[in-house]
Amino acid sequence: MRRLMLGNQAVARGCYEAGVKVATAYPGTPSTEITEFISQYSEIYCEWAPNEKVALEVAIGAAIYGKRAICSMKHVGLNVAADPLFTVSYTGVNGGLLIAVADDPGMHSSQNEQDTRNIAKAAKVPVLEPADSQECVDFVKKGFEISEKYDTPVILRLTTRVSHSQSVVEEDSRVEIDYGYKKDIQKYVMMPAMARKRHEIVEKRLNDLKEFAEKTELNRIEEGESNLAFITAGIAYQYVKEAYPDAWVLKLGMVYPLPERLVKDFCSKFEKVYIVEELDPFLEENIKAMGIRNAVGKEIFKMTGEYSPTFIKSAIEKTQVEPPYKLNEELAPRLPVLCPGCPHRGIFYVLSKIKDIIITGDIGCYTLGALSPFNAMDTCICMGASVGMAHGISKASDKKAKVVAVIGDSTFVHSGITGLIDAVYNKSDMLLLILDNSTTGMTGHQDHPATGYTIRGEETFKLDLVSLCKTIGCSVVEEINPYNINENIKKISTLIDKPGVKVLIVKAPCRLHRRYKYVLSKRYIDKNKCKNCKLCLSLGCPAISLKEVPTIDQNLCLACGMCESICRFGAISSVKE
Amino acid sequence: MKENLNILIVGVGGQGNILLSKILGEVFLNVGYDVKISEVHGMAQRGGSVVTYVKAGTKVFSPLIDKAEADYIIAFEKLEALRWIEYLKKEGILIYSDYEIPPMSVITGVYKYPDVDKIVKKLGVKFYKVDIPSLLTKVGSPRVQNTIMLGVFSRLIGIEESYFRKAIENNVKPEFVEINLKAFAIGRNVDLGEVKI
Numbered sequence: 177m178r179r180l181m182l183g184n185q186a187v188a189r190g191c192y193e194a195g196v197k198v199a200t201a202y203p204g205t206p207s208t209e210i211t212e213f214i215s216q217y218s219e220i221y222c223e224w225a226p227n228e229k230v231a232l233e234v235a236i237g238a239a240i241y242g243k244r245a246i247c248s249m250k251h252v253g254l255n256v257a258a259d260p261l262f263t264v265s266y267t268g269v270n271g272g273l274l275i276a277v278a279d280d281p282g283m284h285s286s287q288n289e290q291d292t293r294n295i296a297k298a299a300k301v302p303v304l305e306p307a308d309s310q311e312c313v314d315f316v317k318k319g320f321e322i323s324e325k326y327d328t329p330v331i332l333r334l335t336t337r338v339s340h341s342q343s344v345v346e347e348d349s350r351v352e353i354d355y356g357y358k359k360d361i362q363k364y365v366m367m368p369a370m371a372r373k374r375h376e377i378v379e380k381r382l383n384d385l386k387e388f389a390e391k392t393e394l395n396r397i398e399e400g401e402s403n404l405a406f407i408t409a410g411i412a413y414q415y416v417k418e419a420y421p422d423a424w425v426l427k428l429g430m431v432y433p434l435p436e437r438l439v440k441d442f443c444s445k446f447e448k449v450y451i452v453e454e455l456d457p458f459l460e461e462n463i464k465a466m467g468i469r470n471a472v473g474k475e476i477f478k479m480t481g482e483y484s485p486t487f488i489k490s491a492i493e494k495t496q497v498e499p500p501y502k503l504n505e506e507l508a509p510r511l512p513v514l515c516p517g518c519p520h521r522g523i524f525y526v527l528s529k530i531k532d533i534i535i536t537g538d539i540g541c542y543t544l545g546a547l548s549p550f551n552a553m554d555t556c557i558c559m560g561a562s563v564g565m566a567h568g569i570s571k572a573s574d575k576k577a578k579v580v581a582v583i584g585d586s587t588f589v590h591s592g593i594t595g596l597i598d599a600v601y602n603k604s605d606m607l608l609l610i611l612d613n614s615t616t617g618m619t620g621h622q623d624h625p626a627t628g629y630t631i632r633g634e635e636t637f638k639l640d641l642v643s644l645c646k647t648i649g650c651s652v653v654e655e656i657n658p659y660n661i662n663e664n665i666k667k668i669s670t671l672i673d674k675p676g677v678k679v680l681i682v683k684a685p686c687r688l689h690r691r692y693k694y695v696l697s698k699r700y701i702d703k704n705k706c707k708n709c710k711l712c713l714s715l716g717c718p719a720i721s722l723k724e725v726p727t728i729d730q731n732l733c734l735a736c737g738m739c740e741s742i743c744r745f746g747a748i749s750s751v752k753e
Numbered sequence: 754m755k756e757n758l759n760i761l762i763v764g765v766g767g768q769g770n771i772l773l774s775k776i777l778g779e780v781f782l783n784v785g786y787d788v789k790i791s792e793v794h795g796m797a798q799r800g801g802s803v804v805t806y807v808k809a810g811t812k813v814f815s816p817l818i819d820k821a822e823a824d825y826i827i828a829f830e831k832l833e834a835l836r837w838i839e840y841l842k843k844e845g846i847l848i849y850s851d852y853e854i855p856p857m858s859v860i861t862g863v864y865k866y867p868d869v870d871k872i873v874k875k876l877g878v879k880f881y882k883v884d885i886p887s888l889l890t891k892v893g894s895p896r897v898q899n900t901i902m903l904g905v906f907s908r909l910i911g912i913e914e915s916y917f918r919k920a921i922e923n924n925v926k927p928e929f930v931e932i933n934l935k936a937f938a939i940g941r942n943v944d945l946g947e948v949k950i
Contacts, residue, residue: 180778
């Protein structure tokens with residue numbers, strides 16, 4: 177059947193058809209839906225892991241046992257998983273192991289724009305790069321075949337525009353795969369003596385893969401009618417085809433290792449060959465290193481952000497498209513904001529009112545606390561970093577700085593726990609706020625070990641963050657309610673000055689999560705009592721806007737009541753005027 | 754339908770932008786076209802500006818629509834209609850909802866919400882304006898703006914109504930199918946008059 181499928185959905189479909197047995201991931205845009213769609217296939221065991229390193233280790237176990245396994249993540253997740261990656265490259269697999277990594281050119285929802293192909297090359301792992309949803313299905317299957325034939329993990333590199341585009345897919349049926357388990361300590365126990373031998377095998381494998389790259393149909397030449405010639409892969413291929421339908425194209429489905437003879441042969445036919453790839457000059461550097469002199473790449477194409485057909489055309493022809501309708505004025509920007517009713521709003525309002533504190537932040541919805549109107553966050557580096565950085569600041573300031581770290585529940589489990597253990601062990605003075613909304617909010621409500629539910633919504637043991645923090649040795653561990661604004665200002669101000677590592681678990685579920693029901697009691701502003709002081713506007717709630725006086729949009733209000741608690745004139749209540 | 758059709762759907766996170774693009778995509782697929790849809794997730798879900806691209810034709814390569822390439826822009830929010838106006842072709846048509854959601858930069862008083870109607874007229878864009886607030890009252894649900902707009906749009910491209918109704922049934926949760934079909938019908942029957950400039 178022909179169906180429209182999201183690239184990520186097509187990866188999941190490919191896994192189903194390829195007989196995958198185990199799928200594991202930590203959610204991260206733009207990779208999240210791969211695992212969510214896999215969870216709809218009962219034939220595949222599927223889970224959210226606490227982080228990408230654990231996820232990859234789970235998948236490696238399944239593969240060595242003889243089944244096909246996939247582990248999915250976003251580009252920055254591969255940094256977390258890099259440790260097992262570099263060594264599973266040595267051990268090889270048994271059943272196929274595919275690591276789907278989604279890069280985010282343009283940084284639609286990421287903290288950097290790194291290019292996964294560089295890590296793959298460093299780890300000596302082959303990389304396939306699909307260009308649409310049908311190729312997502314096909315390349316998953318091909319990836320498992322390569323993985324098993326060459327005894328290697330395979331990286332499936334996606335980018336946002338492949339992961340989050342829908343195109344047509346033809347569905348097929350599932351095959352079952354089982355290679356059985358065989359104990360082999362020379363292959364799977366990487367002590368120096370064994371690892372040295374394995375490194376030789378890895379180098380030979382790369383050479384074999386180079387030969388494979390020469391003849392696989394993953395790499396193909398599309399003949400053209402003009403003198404223009406391109407080497408390209410992934411989504412950039414689509415941009416090239418749209419911009420220049422008549423050009424010659426060497427379309428690479430396998431971007432590492434490269435087919436040297438094929439590339440040289442192709443380049444020898446043309447005066448000039450354009451290499452079109454988003455982000456780093458990965459193909460370009462590898463191709464130029466073959467001694468090819470007529471390749472043109474980053475001299476004219478940018479290193480940052482996404483490409484488009486127009487961009488490629490204008491870089492080659494040095495022309496600019498003039499839009500027929502142009503605005504003369506600057507429009508009001510619409511940055512993302514915390515949702516109406518969001519519990520994080522309460523805590524950032526409180527933090528914005530406390531003077532002279534340094535707030536280290538982390539990755540999640542609550543990163544929006546850095547923006548106006550709160551401006552209540554000083555740093556944001558990567559998952560889990562807020563805890564370690566707060567400890568570092570405390571030490572660097574000889575414990576003088578008042579440091580508050582904020583981290584979400586999911587992110588805390590991902591990689592905040594080890595930082596907290598370090599802070600306690602090394603006698604830090606800091607306050608950690610675990611903003612526990614009982615879900616992974618930013619990526620769309622995925623469960624994790626502290627929610628008490630699995631990916632399929634089954635109940636499971638619930639990690640108790642209070643007991644955990646006590647066990648780690650934090651001097652104060654308490655739960656607070658983010659909606660009690662006035663109380664929390666006092667509590668946090670006092671607690672900051674106490675010595676030791678203190679933890680407040682700021683607990684209130686995400687207001688948009690289906691699992692948690694609220695008794696709705698929407699708020700209204702009484703125009704007669706309102707003095708137009710605009711204090712309620714400083715909450716940054718999308719439901720409150722300024723008409724003549726502040727007004728609450730009843731379609732948006734989620735009845736959290738925070739505006740009522742900060743209004744000094746008693747003008748806000750749940751009673752309609 | 755002519756060779757290739759490029760449709761930009763713009764709005765604010767949470768307005769049903771992605772669902773509408775899925776429905777439209779399925780309509781074109783079932784009519785027999787190649788289809789590509791591109792969407793942006795993540796930060797945009799938190800009330801940010803959201804855009805989806807729907808492209809249909811005999812063969813579609815890039816899922817993106819560039820500046821000056823859209824045949825239609827369907828806008829769920831007035832300010833967002835303006836934000837993406839450079840993407841419209843010279844002969845393209847803007848269909849925009851008369852619905853205002855002030856962004857935080859306006860709420861906090863740093864920017865002004867622009868006079869969208871005035872600017873649209875001044876630019877000389879071909880447009881239809883849909884009085885969404887009053888139509889939503891007619892449907893009796895605040896959450897079906899996307900299917901009302903689909904109803905409006907369905908009149909402009911010469912594809913049989915049944916394709917749209919089928920695609921709504923396939924993509925909307927069963928409990929909301931009825932209200933969405935009602936919204937679609939109301940949108941389809943709005944008297945738009947001639948296209949305005």
